[in-house]
Amino acid sequence: LLTLLSPLDNVTLETGGDVVLEWEAHAAAATYDILMWNDSLPDRPHVLDFVGTTVPSYHFGQTLEPGRYVWTVRAFDASGRHIAGSEVSDFTVR
Numbered sequence: 001l002l003t004l005l006s007p008l009d010n011v012t013l014e015t016g017g018d019v020v021l022e023w024e025a026h027a028a029a030a031t032y033d034i035l036m037w038n039d040s041l042p043d044r045p046h047v048l049d050f051v052g053t054t055v056p057s058y059h060f061g062q063t064l065e066p067g068r069y070v071w072t073v074r075a076f077d078a079s080g081r082h083i084a085g086s087e088v089s090d091f092t093v094r
Contacts, residue, residue, distance in 0.1 A: 002026060002073050002086040009089040016064030016093040021071060025056040026084050029075035034058055039090065040067030050074075068092045 003024040007013060021034060032055075036048040047069065051058070069091055075084040 002032075002075055002084050004071070004073065004086050004089045007089075007091040010091070012092045012094055014094050016066065019060045019064055019093075020057055021060075021073075022057040023073050023086060026075040028077050028083055029056075030054065030078040031076045032056060033074045033076070034071060035074075036069055036071035038065070038067050039070045064093045066093050 004022075005024060006020065006022040013019065021036070023032070031052050033050040033052050034048045035046070035050050037044045037046045047064070048058070048071070070088055071090070072088045073086045074082055077083050
């Protein structure tokens with residue numbers, strides 16, 4: 001199980017600028033995929049649609065709009081095999 005570190009579950013952020021998603025690194029992980037959606041909007045649009053990264057964090061280049069965001073991370077080994085995943089977590093941008 002991957003542990004999500006930041007933002008903490010159910011936290012409210014005062015601003016949507018400089019948001020960084022962070023999670024505990026997995027020793028065997030070569031890549032991570034992040035899925036995140038805006039749960040405040042009726043169609044729940046994906047903000048990150050299984051975006052891949054090789055490090056256990058993701059920095060948003062743009063400011064997140066106010067709303068409730070839900071996210072999860074999956075880890076893959078060097079051969080592309082799914083080896084771990086996180087629980088689903090959420091945070092709110094005021």
